Structures are given as C-alpha cells and as structure tokens.
Amino acid sequence: xxxxxxxxxxxxxxxxxxxxxxxxxxxxxxxxxxxxxxxxxxxxxxxxxxxxxxxxxxxxxxxxxxxxxxxxxxxxxxxxxxxxxxxxxxxxxxxxxxxxxxxxxxxxxxxxxxxxxxxxxxxxxxxxxxxxxxxxxxxxxxxxxxxxxxxxxxxxxxxxxxxxxxxxxxxxxxxxxxxxxxxxxxxxxxxxxxxxxxxxxxxxxxxxxxxxxxxxxxxxxxxxxxxxxxxxxxxxxxxxxx
Amino acid sequence: xxxxxxxxxxxxxxxxxxxxxxxxxxxxxxxxxxxxxxxxxxxxxxxxxxxxxxxxxxxxxxxxxxxxxxxxxxxxxxxxxxxxxxxxxxxxxxxxxxxxxxxxxxxxxxxxxxxxxxxxxxxxxxxxxxxxxxxxxxxxxxxxxxxxxxxxxxxxxxxxxxxxxxxxxxxxxxxxxxxxxxxxxxxxxxxxxxxxxxxxxxxxxxxxxxxxxxxxxxxxxxxxxxxxxxxxxxxxxxxxxxxxxxxxxxx
Numbered sequence: 001x002x003x004x005x006x007x008x009x010x011x012x013x014x015x016x017x018x019x020x021x022x023x024x025x026x027x028x029x030x031x032x033x034x035x036x037x038x039x040x041x042x043x044x045x046x047x048x049x050x051x052x053x054x055x056x057x058x059x060x061x062x063x064x065x066x067x068x069x070x071x072x073x074x075x076x077x078x079x080x081x082x083x084x085x086x087x088x089x090x091x092x093x094x095x096x097x098x099x100x101x102x103x104x105x106x107x108x109x110x111x112x113x114x115x116x117x118x119x120x121x122x123x124x125x126x127x128x129x130x131x132x133x134x135x136x137x138x139x140x141x142x143x144x145x146x147x148x149x150x151x152x153x154x155x156x157x158x159x160x161x162x163x164x165x166x167x168x169x170x171x172x173x174x175x176x177x178x179x180x181x182x183x184x185x186x187x188x189x190x191x192x193x194x195x196x197x198x199x200x201x202x203x204x205x206x207x208x209x210x211x212x213x214x215x216x217x218x219x220x221x222x223x224x225x226x227x228x229x230x231x232x233x234x235x236x237x238x239x240x241x242x
Numbered sequence: 243x244x245x246x247x248x249x250x251x252x253x254x255x256x257x258x259x260x261x262x263x264x265x266x267x268x269x270x271x272x273x274x275x276x277x278x279x280x281x282x283x284x285x286x287x288x289x290x291x292x293x294x295x296x297x298x299x300x301x302x303x304x305x306x307x308x309x310x311x312x313x314x315x316x317x318x319x320x321x322x323x324x325x326x327x328x329x330x331x332x333x334x335x336x337x338x339x340x341x342x343x344x345x346x347x348x349x350x351x352x353x354x355x356x357x358x359x360x361x362x363x364x365x366x367x368x369x370x371x372x373x374x375x376x377x378x379x380x381x382x383x384x385x386x387x388x389x390x391x392x393x394x395x396x397x398x399x400x401x402x403x404x405x406x407x408x409x410x411x412x413x414x415x416x417x418x419x420x421x422x423x424x425x426x427x428x429x430x431x432x433x434x435x436x437x438x439x440x441x442x443x444x445x446x447x448x449x450x451x452x453x454x455x456x457x458x459x460x461x462x463x464x465x466x467x468x469x470x471x472x473x474x475x476x477x478x479x480x481x482x483x484x485x486x487x488x489x490x491x492x493x
Contacts, residue, residue, distance in 0.1 A: 005453075006449055006453055006486070006490075007421075007452070007453050007458075007459040007460070008449055008482070008483055008486045008487070009490070011459055011460065011461075076459045079458060079459060080416070080417035080419070080459055082458075083350065083351050083417060083418035083419065083457055083459075084351065084416060084418040085349055085350050085351035085418065086351075087355075088349065089315060089349055090252075090265065090344055090346060091317055091318040091344045091346070092318045093318030093319060094465075095319075095414075095465055095469060096468065097464050097467070097468050098463050098465045099463075102463040102464070105461065181462070185461070188479065189460075189462065189483055190483065190484075190487070191480050191482075191483035191484025191486075192480070192484075193480035194477045194480060195475060195477045198476075198477065
C-alpha cells in the first residue's frame with residue numbers, strides 16, 4: 001500500500017488526517033462560542049452530541065484520526081532520525097525562512113496530545129462517557145447522569161480554576177504553533193501548491209490558526225473571569241478546582 | 243584590495259568510513275580576502291604536506307559552481323554562509339579577522355563519510371539512474387517551433403534543471419530527506435512535453451529508489467530551499483507530490 005510504504009504516501013496520511021482535524025477544530029471552536037452567549041443553547045448542543053449514534057460514530061472517527069496522525073508522526077520521526085544519521089553537526093544555524101514550529105512539530109504534537117488527555121478527563125469523562133456507560137448497563141451515580149449535558153457548568157467550573165486555565169492557555173499556544181506550520185504544509189504535501197500559492201497558503205494557515213485559537217481562548221478567558229453567560233452560573237464552592 | 247585575515251580553522255578529520263572522526267584545529271595566517279574557500283584549503287594542505295602531514299581530503303572539481311562536487315558544511319551552513327553559491331564560490335572576505343571557522347562534511351546516513359570532508363554521494367546517481375532521463379526515441383533534431391512550449395514553463399523547467407546534485411539539500415535537512423533533489427529532477431522533465439510521456443513511471447521509480455536508499459520523509463521545513471546553491475524552489479516538491487499522488491491514484 002503506497003500510503004504506508006512510500007515516503008510521499010505517509011506524508012499524505014499526515015496531511016489528510018491533519019486537515020480533517022483542522023476542520024473539526026473549526027467546528028469545536030464555533031460550538032464553544034455559544035457558551036458565552038447562551039448556556040442553555042450550549043447545553044442543547046451538548047445534549048445533541050451526547051450518546052447518540054451519530055455523535056458516537058463521529059467520536060470514533062475523530063479518535064481514529066488522532067491515533068493515525070499520532071502513530072504516523074512517530075513512525076516518520078523515527079525514520080527521519082535514522083535517515084539523518086547518528087553523527088550530528090557541531091555547528092548548525094537555522095536559515096531565516098525556516099520557522100521554529102516546522103522543526104518542532106513532534107514536540108508540539110506531544111503537548112497537544114497531553115492536552116487532549118486532560119481535556120477528555122475534564123469534559124468527556126463527565127459527559128459522553130457516563131452516558132455510554134449508563135447505556136451499557138453500568139452503574140453511574142444520579143448526580144453525574146443529571147449533568148451529562150450540562151457542558152456550560154463544566155466549562156465555568158473548570159476554567160474558574162487558575163491552574164486549569166493556565167494549562168489550557170499553554171495547550172492552545174502549542175496548538176497555534178503546530179497549526180501555523182501544519183495547515184500550509186498539508187497543502188504542500190498534497191501537491192496543491194506552487195510559487196504563487198505558497199504565500200497564500202501560509203497566510204491562510206496563519207489566519208485560520210489564529211481564528212481557531214482565539215475562539216477557544218475567548219471561552220477560557222470568559223470562564224476564568226466569569227464573563228458573558230458563563231458568569232451567571234452558580235458554582236459549588238471549589239467545584240472542579242485543585 | 244581585500245584585507246588579509248587570520249583565523250582559526252576547525253576541520254573534521256576522519257581516516258575512513260568506519261573510523262572515529264574528530265575536529266582538528268589549524269591557525270591560518272594572513273589569508274587574502276579574495277582567496278576562495280577551497281584555495282584557502284589548498285594553502286593549508288600545502289603547509290601540511292610540507293610538514294609531512296596528511297593533507298585534508300575534500301571534494302572539488304570545476305571550481306566555478308556548476309559541477310556540484312564541492313560539499314563543505316561551513317559554520318552551520320552547507321556551502322557556507324553565502325546564499326545561492328557553492329563552497330568554491332565562497333570567498334574569505336566573508337569572514338572576519340580572528341573568526342573561528344568550523345568545517346564539517348555533509349552529515350546524513352545517505353551520504354557516508356569516505357574520508358575527512360569527502361562523502362559518498364553515489365546514492366544520488368542511483369536515484370537518477372532509476373528514472374531521471376527520457377528513454378523514448380525522440381528522433382533527429384526537430385524544428386525549433388515544432389513543439390510550442392510557453393516561456394514560463396520553459397523557465398520553470400530550466401530553474402529545476404539548474405540543480406547540480408551537490409546534496410546540500412540533504413545536508414541541510416533535519417530529516418535527511420532528498421526531496422528537493424528528486425523533485426528538481428522529476429520537475430525538469432514533468433514540465434516539458436518530451437518528459438510528460440514517461441512522467442508517471444519516472445516519479446514512481448525515483449521516489450521508490452529514494453525511499454529504498456534510506457533518505458528521510460520531507461516535513462516542509464524549507465531548510466533545503468534556503469541552503470540550495472542554485473535556489474531550487476520547494477514548489478518542485480509540491481509538483482513531485484502532485485505527480486506521485488496522481489500516478490498512484492491512476493494505478
């Protein structure tokens with residue numbers, strides 16, 4: 001299979017999964033913005049994306065994309081390190097047009113994956129997961145079951161904690177760097193590029209990455225300072241924090 | 243007249259492919275600024291020979307930037323700090339009095355060191371032999387206007403054909419990828435009518451050979467393009483990807 005055997009094929013897999021994940025990020029970011037305007041509206045989306053068949057298929061698809069992107073990243077990096085050889089340069093200088101992000105995609109990706117782990121623990125484990133467990137006939141306590149679609153509450157309680165808010169900001173920063181290289185790079189790998197479009201793709205990549213990250217950031221900030229609709233949620237003392 | 247400079251030279255010395263190498267330091271005195279980098283090494287080698295020491299082994303041939311033999315990694319850059327120039331086109335006036343200049347061979351698993359600063363670049367020949375040619379019978383010389391080719395296309399093919407196969411792209415790449423070289427060789431044919439006939443076969447064969455020889459996967463850092471002495475653009479890599487994907491989808 002050329003998608004796993006050839007170097008270009010492996011990069012195509014990275015590009016396609018990466019581009020699909022960018023589309024998901026755009027959707028997730030837009031969805032989050034609702035929480036600032038209306039908590040009921042946001043909870044309605046959470047209800048809609050609960051343990052329904054389409055949401056579960058979507059979740060499984062996303063998980064597959066992340067796993068593929070991650071596994072291929074490790075395979076590619078190992079192969080590249082081997083190709084580079086064991087002997088390193090004593091002096092090396094980064095040329096001007098080489099971005100820092102482009103040389104550190106794996107490290108940035110690892111930060112992103114760790115962030116996803118925390119994110120699943122903060123939200124998914126309290127929302128879709130208990131619903132699925134309940135459907136499978138396992139015991140889930142009543143308070144958790146009542147709140148599986150109360151996404152607004154979980155946003156407000158998680159980001160009211162300064163430690164979580166700070167970790168999420170770092171996570172988003174790493175994601176921004178990852179995207180600024182990833183977006184245009186995926187188009188280059190798919191061959192949809194030339195001398196004219198390279199500047200355009202880079203601009204599109206930077207703008208898209210910035211829009212996505214700012215959208216996510218606004219919700220974290222609103223949750224931390226209790227702005228917009230999120231400010232009206234009464235938190236139990238020390239709800240999610242520390 | 244350029245000033246004369248004195249500087250410290252740190253050169254990688256390695257007896258053979260399997261031997262362990264190390265840096266050796268040489269003090270260079272009163273080298274005129276209009277000496278080329280390779281001439282400076284010639285001066286040093288003459289001194290070493292006169293002292294009954296082994297001269298430094300390095301690749302060189304035409305010394306006018308077209309053969310692609312010279313291959314030194316000078317102060318963290320393939321072909322040194324100058325842009326769009328090979329090592330033989332690098333002059334000592336680029337350096338300052340009292341500088342320390344570090345000279346290393348290309349470092350990549352695909353280019354094993356033969357001795358000192360000389361590396362084995364036959365891998366590039368093997369990739370070229372896998373498909374970097376036109377094998378159809380093109381007959382006698384046709385009339386110049388028989389096959390119309392747009393000016394911009396001809397220019398782009400010529401820019402790709404400017405690649406001298408020196409290996410600076412591989413040396414610069416953190417992934418040891420040969421994509422810039424292979425893409426230039428694929429592009430110079432893929433753009434022109436004579437080359438299009440075998441485009442699919444060629445791109446598959448050359449990429450397969452490149453992978454087989456253990457070159458890395460391109461991650462689009464653009465270091466190759468920045469260090470290329472012939473300024474070959476990564477738009478050629480996009481073309482290679484496009485040609486390869488199209489060829490594989492047709493299978």
